[in-house]
Amino acid sequence: MDFALNEEQLMFQETTRQFLESKGDLTLPRDYMNGNKQVLEDLWNGLGSLGFMGINISETYGGLGLGALSLVPILEEMGRSVVPGPYPETVAFTAPLLEAYGSVEQKQKYLPEIAAGHRKFSLALLEENGELSPADIQLKAEQRGNDYILQGKKLLVPYADIVDTLIVPVRTGGTSQGEYGISLILVDCKQPNISKQELRSMDETRKLFNVEFHDVAVPSTQLLGAENEGWAILDQGLNYVNAAFASTMVGGIERVVEMSTEYAKTRQQFGQPIGRFQAVKHRIVDMKLALESSRSLSYYASWAAENNAEELAEAVSMARSFISEAYIKAAGANIQNHGGMGFTWEFDCHLFLKRARSLGNHLGSPEYHREKVAKELGWSDVVPEMMML
Amino acid sequence: MDFAYTESELAFQQELRAWLEENLPEGWLEGKRVVPENEDQKAVFLRDWQRKLAEGGWAGISWPKEYGGRGATLMEEVIYEEEMARVKAPPVLNIIGTAMVGPTILQIGTDYQKERYIPKILNGEEIWCQGYSEPNAGSDLAAIQTRAVKKGDKWVINGQKIWTSYAHLADRCFLLARTENTGKKHEGITAFLVDMHQEGVETRTIRSINDRRDFNEMFFNDAIAYDEDIVGEVNQGWKTSLTLLSHERVGVARQTFRLQKQFEELVELAQLLKKNGRPLAADPLVRQNLAIFRAKTKALLFNYYRHLTNTIRAGRPGPEGSMDKLASSELGQEMLAYAMSLQGAAGTLWKEDAFVDQNWQQEYLRSFAYTIEGGTSEIQKNIVAERILGLPKDIKY
Numbered sequence A: 001m002d003f004a005l006n007e008e009q010l011m012f013q014e015t016t017r018q019f020l021e022s023k024g025d026l027t028l029p030r031d032y033m034n035g036n037k038q039v040l041e042d043l044w045n046g047l048g049s050l051g052f053m054g055i056n057i058s059e060t061y062g063g064l065g066l067g068a069l070s071l072v073p074i075l076e077e078m079g080r081s082v083v084p085g086p087y088p089e090t091v092a093f094t095a096p097l098l099e100a101y102g103s104v105e106q107k108q109k110y111l112p113e114i115a116a117g118h119r120k121f122s123l124a125l126l127e128e129n130g131e132l133s134p135a136d137i138q139l140k141a142e143q144r145g146n147d148y149i150l151q152g153k154k155l156l157v158p159y160a161d162i163v164d165t166l167i168v169p170v171r172t173g174g175t176s177q178g179e180y181g182i183s184l185i186l187v188d189c190k191q192p193n194i195s196k197q198e199l200r201s202m203d204e205t206r207k208l209f210n211v212e213f214h215d216v217a218v219p220s221t222q223l224l225g226a227e228n229e230g231w232a233i234l235d236q237g238l239n240y241v242n243a244a245f246a247s248t249m250v251g252g253i254e255r256v257v258e259m260s261t262e263y264a265k266t267r268q269q270f271g272q273p274i275g276r277f278q279a280v281k282h283r284i285v286d287m288k289l290a291l292e293s294s295r296s297l298s299y300y301a302s303w304a305a306e307n308n309a310e311e312l313a314e315a316v317s318m319a320r321s322f323i324s325e326a327y328i329k330a331a332g333a334n335i336q337n338h339g340g341m342g343f344t345w346e347f348d349c350h351l352f353l354k355r356a357r358s359l360g361n362h363l364g365s366p367e368y369h370r371e372k373v374a375k376e377l378g379w380s381d382v383v384p385e386m387m388m389l
Numbered sequence B: 001m002d003f004a005y006t007e008s009e010l011a012f013q014q015e016l017r018a019w020l021e022e023n024l025p026e027g028w029l030e031g032k033r034v035v036p037e038n039e040d041q042k043a044v045f046l047r048d049w050q051r052k053l054a055e056g057g058w059a060g061i062s063w064p065k066e067y068g069g070r071g072a073t074l075m076e077e078v079i080y081e082e083e084m085a086r087v088k089a090p091p092v093l094n095i096i097g098t099a100m101v102g103p104t105i106l107q108i109g110t111d112y113q114k115e116r117y118i119p120k121i122l123n124g125e126e127i128w129c130q131g132y133s134e135p136n137a138g139s140d141l142a143a144i145q146t147r148a149v150k151k152g153d154k155w156v157i158n159g160q161k162i163w164t165s166y167a168h169l170a171d172r173c174f175l176l177a178r179t180e181n182t183g184k185k186h187e188g189i190t191a192f193l194v195d196m197h198q199e200g201v202e203t204r205t206i207r208s209i210n211d212r213r214d215f216n217e218m219f220f221n222d223a224i225a226y227d228e229d230i231v232g233e234v235n236q237g238w239k240t241s242l243t244l245l246s247h248e249r250v251g252v253a254r255q256t257f258r259l260q261k262q263f264e265e266l267v268e269l270a271q272l273l274k275k276n277g278r279p280l281a282a283d284p285l286v287r288q289n290l291a292i293f294r295a296k297t298k299a300l301l302f303n304y305y306r307h308l309t310n311t312i313r314a315g316r317p318g319p320e321g322s323m324d325k326l327a328s329s330e331l332g333q334e335m336l337a338y339a340m341s342l343q344g345a346a347g348t349l350w351k352e353d354a355f356v357d358q359n360w361q362q363e364y365l366r367s368f369a370y371t372i373e374g375g376t377s378e379i380q381k382n383i384v385a386e387r388i389l390g391l392p393k394d395i396k397y
């Protein structure tokens, strides 16, 4: 029995924190919000030289060959500093899927670049329905010669402006509803005929775009895994990336607990620190308990990811449903604990609230994940006859 | 990170499982798990179970071998609690004796105390209770007023205790009494081992909201103790009580594992109960709620494992136990309340008329004590705030 980070992982944590502090900590998201895209480049290069872009990439391709648990400390630290950029998408989703399902050419092309911090990925998943079931994937990819021709639109794609490659689930066959017929395609963004429309999101540290594909020709060698068999791969990747998002959120919760604690010790009212009032003090304890439970569930999710455990889907959905809500709540309580100061743009409280909100329903709402837990555990889910109509 | 038990831990687990299968009361494993309601029958039942545990070598497993224990490791104690929760074993009547008083005597007691008390704690011949709380000293325990005054070679004890679990069945009491008034509350307290079978001690059971009589008022009217009954130093009882507390190593594990079991039963309940011919577990809202409880129960378990890992790595427990106690008691209450909701209008039927299983109603009512006994939730929050987060202390008088 051992359920804590090991020495190496603790070292990753320390190194990441030092690195992010040297880069300006919470001024990172601020700068990015103010339009400074260089922030991301610097971060990526820095993390690349620390070896942190290649944690879970095999040594053959320039990585460290470690598992999902070794990402946890780094992700937590990134969450603490509300770091912008598609690190979870690139490192937690793409890297392990390329390792497991990529062709040799794909691995050679992408993995060393990811490990060096020179390539970013994002996921273009959602369509009109905004949901995550197989039936919601309708974007057509028709085979023409050695190419797939993509035609259609993906919504709410994070960081579409700066990523090099998009992972796009498309329909290549089967019926229009089922899992069979879905394929994953790696679309390099230099490709012509891709248009991106920026959307304004309250979380300005995670820019979102609608992406349109107008007869975009992608070589069929860009198919990830077997044709028409992409759903299972996507599902696996979603489990990995959701475990990673869970860890970034834990970092965010940890930070707001610290902010509230610090403020409650120093801010004086009625001649005493506000942390002496139990209404404040106990609220911070509630935040702390939520933090510890969140961290435990996120460890479990990444443990399941690292070991491809049978309970992976359940562990991840349990973590996501719990932590998404815990983060939103803790970030809100943090504002309350800071009074008027917490309501200002100037002060950092809102960065956490907005990040919590933008991740809260991203890749599955808490309700979605709870239903998934129920299914995974085989709780009777007979659909009422009325609802079948 | 891994959850695996070692070979020897697994062997320990197997041994215990085999013993439980042989020795649990008739029908227990099959689900017939009712402790007799009648107080006398209940006392007999609990004493029997205590004796069986002792005979099998399963009472006081953490005690050194020379005193009849198994010298169990912390992990073995944890596994013990896990197994006991899995089969919902009957309560251990002498838990105060085996888990706390015994180990405290072994650590700081005199040779006389070891010889006189230790064997009888383990075999259940003498049942112990813990006399701390008083009408005017609950959360503010150091405010106790029960006095012990030295007269000749005797200590004469006067005062009142309250909420003392199983005092009516107990043979001895681990008692905190004031032996000196220095003006500072935590000073001048002494810990005594008091004989309950004497004229100066009277107990009266108190009926609780679940219609049980498990706890008591105790009245001390010139009750007698001797120097040899003092544990630790005179006037150092507060320190002794902390030593006592430090031996309660796996109380949180017990709660945590019980909740895992309780969650499973909650799901079974939702599968059993039907609305319009369909199991409640198929109702989307119920599924959402169950999934919330699932996450919370698992989180509790993994929190415990993390704290356990810290304890093992550091060689001693940290202050995190308060967080576990706080979270588990609140969650237990929430889940039992939900179990009541699931049972609808018939949910309040209890005892032999209970809708599904009378343990639900019994435990639902019992759960209101979770957040009071052993330090209320508010007190636990203060502890977490002050010792873990370093927030300012409440103003105390």
Ligand SMILES: Cc1cc2nc3c(=O)[nH]c(=O)nc-3n(C[C@H](O)[C@H](O)[C@H](O)COP(=O)(O)OP(=O)(O)OC[C@H]3O[C@@H](n4cnc5c(N)ncnc54)[C@H](O)[C@@H]3O)c2cc1C
Residues within 6 Å of the ligand: A278, B129, B130, B131, B132, B133, B135, B137, B138, B139, B140, B162, B163, B164, B165, B166, B215, B369, B372, B373, B374, B375, B376, B377, B378, B379, B394
């Ligand atoms: C089932 C059961 C078994 C028990 N068994 C034993 C036993 O065997 N031996 C024994 O000695 N005792 C026992 N107790 C007593 C138990 O330890 C006390 O009930 C407990 O410590 C609370 O004390 P109190 O009842 O006096 O409540 P109080 O201390 O009067 O508390 C009343 C309310 O005020 C709140 N409060 C008090 N102080 C503060 C504060 N500083 N800040 C915020 N809120 C505060 C409390 O949280 C609570 O909500 C048992 C209790 C129960 C319910």
